[in-house]
Amino acid sequence: MPRFRPFRVFLFLLLYGWVSLLWAQSDAAPEPLTAQEKDQATAARAINLLSFVAVDYPEAVVDSATRDARLYRQLQENVQVAAALLQQLPDKPGRAQLANSLQELDAIIEQMREPELVRRRANAAADRIAALYQVPRSPAEMLPPPEEAEGLYRERCSRCHGIAGRAPQPERRLDDPNRMGNFSLYDFYNALEPTREDAHGQAIDGDLSSRQRWALAVLVAGFSAPQVAPSAKLAEQFPALVGPPGAAIVRPAEIPEEAGNALRWWRAHPQQTRHLQHPLARAAGLLYLAQNAYRGGDNASAYHQLMLAMREGFAPARAELMARNPALVTQLDQQWQELRQSILDQAPANEVIEKFQRLQANVVRGREQLQPTSGAGIYGWAALLFLAALGVGLLLWYGLRRPRRG
Ligand code: HEC
Incomplete structure (x- = not known):
């Protein structure tokens, strides 16, 4: 029979207490903000x-x-x-x-x-x-499910915004599809910024983590979402809207009605939409997040998301793409390795960003080639929007870098 060892138990408790103290402190005292x-x-x-x-x-x-x-x-x-x-x-x-x-x-x-x-x-x-100003408008990880925020909403929000957003005062309602369709998921998230006092005081959102804010945003988006899930065909037509970053940034009111209604549902049901995303669309989304993290100086997250994009996005689609365009696969393999290496080697930032952009463009190309021809036109539209946004980002980035290099 094992002997009871009070000293060991004491040591364990001491260590446990110390670790949890450190943990609590790291929560209580956030690092000071950088200039960016x-x-x-x-x-x-x-x-x-x-x-x-x-x-x-x-x-x-x-x-x-x-x-x-x-x-x-x-x-x-x-x-x-x-x-x-x-x-x-x-x-x-x-x-x-x-x-x-x-x-x-x-x-x-x-x-x-x-x-x-x-x-x-x-x-x-x-x-x-x-x-x-490179404001990240998409979550660093996948969108959390709305259930995560239900308790928080009940405790902190429902007294003003009502159960499921059905507030008595019209200006506080969060369930009106017309009004809510003008907000992106990011706009909801941004309304809960802990450091600002404009819409909500410290007691309401002052201590919320980024993940809690995204979960609340997803929950709030659900108050005005259609009850019925859009057809899988729509997910094929508008792949850029099924997951982040598109699902977080685009406002339903700004796109064709059919796509807008689908987006209202997708952004409120991140768990149920994950399987709808083509792996290469997920790869493109994750690469976008990786690039954002890299630009924000967070190399560790950039590396993590780059690898996630490869494992969860590129790897599952590799065989299918190989059958269609082996040359592109060879190129993608190489680009992925090179980018990974240059992040590890801390290569100059503009070089890394350029590698990101080239890889991203090829991933989008690969996605296009696997697309059934019926939806290609509309997909092209979405991909074009996506590439245009990336292009603007690239231009701004170069504009930003050049004076420093000279
Ligand atoms: C004390 C009352 C109050 C509480 C509690 C409150 N809100 Fe609000 N909220 C408001 C008001 C008032 C506005 C409108 C601000 C404006 O128009 O400038 C608003 C705006 C918003 C918006 C922007 C959309 C819109 O209709 O303008 C969102 C999203 C939101 N609140 C979510 C939440 C969430 C989530 C919580 C809980 C964490 C919460 N609110 C708690 C009063 C409250």
């Missing part, structure tokens, strides 16, 4: 203000007259504050142009122009701020 993180937080605040302009303007102005004068003034102020925040951010190629577009937005609100135009301009400005 501060800029990203400032940019995120401007994006949040602009997303409210896009969403709330139709309630403030109807037929070129104010319906709600207070809200109207609030939205004007939002644009002005966003413009002031932009001036606090470091100057970069593209900032002056952005400042101009905010001035134009201010002017069309002043003229009480039609909601559709204001929405488009406000969202476009928000997207450009995100690209210019």
Whole structure:
């Protein structure tokens, strides 16, 4: 029979206590923000203000007259504050142009122009701020399931927003499909930024982790989502919307209605949509996240996501692609190894980013070649949007690097 050893038990408890103390402390005292993180937080605040302009303007102005004068003034102020925040951010190629577009937005609100135009301009400005200051708008890992946030929502949110978003006050409802369709999942996440006091005080979101915020965003998205899952055929037509980053960044109201309705369901059911993603689409999404992490200076996550993209995305599709285009597979194998090596070797950043972009382009190409021809046109549309976004990112990145190298 084993002897009871009180000293060992004591040692174990001591060690356990010490480790949990360290753990608790690492939670309690977050590391100070780097300059880039501060800029990203400032940019995120401007994006949040602009997303409210896009969403709330139709309630403030109807037929070129104010319906709600207070809200109207609030939205004007939002644009002005966003413009002031932009001036606090470091100057970069593209900032002056952005400042101009905010001035134009201010002017069309002043003229009480039609909601559709204001929405488009406000969202476009928000997207450009995100690209210019590299605000990560997609989760670092896969989207968490909504169930993870149910307890939190009941404790902290339902007293204002109601059960399942059915608040008595219309401005607090989170279940109106028209209004909610103007928000991306990222916009929900961004409304819960712990360091800001604008929509929610410290007691509500001050201590939320990034994962908890994404889970809440997914849960909130479900309040206005259709009940019935979209057909699998739609997932083939709009693969860029099935998982992140597309599912986190795109606003349902901005895409064709059929795709928008599908997106409303997909973004609210990340678990059930994972199997719909073609492995190469998942690889492209993960590569995008890896690249974002790398740009943010987080090499460890970049490496982790790169390997995940290879294991969970490329490997399962390799045989299928080999039958279609063996040369492309050889090229992909090589590109993957090279990129992996240059991250490990800490190669110059612009070199690594270039490798990311080339690999990404080939993964998208591979995905296109495996696509059944029926959906190819629409898929091309989605891939084009995706590549355009990547291209803008690349240009901004080079714009950013060049002065430092010279
Ligand atoms: C004290 C009341 C209150 C509580 C508690 C609260 N909210 Fe809010 N929330 C608001 C108000 C008011 C707005 C609108 C802010 C605005 O328009 O500027 C808002 C806005 C939002 C939005 C943006 C969408 C929209 O309709 O404007 C989301 C998403 C949201 N809240 C989610 C949550 C979640 C999730 C929680 C719990 C963690 C929560 N809220 C807790 C009052 C509250």
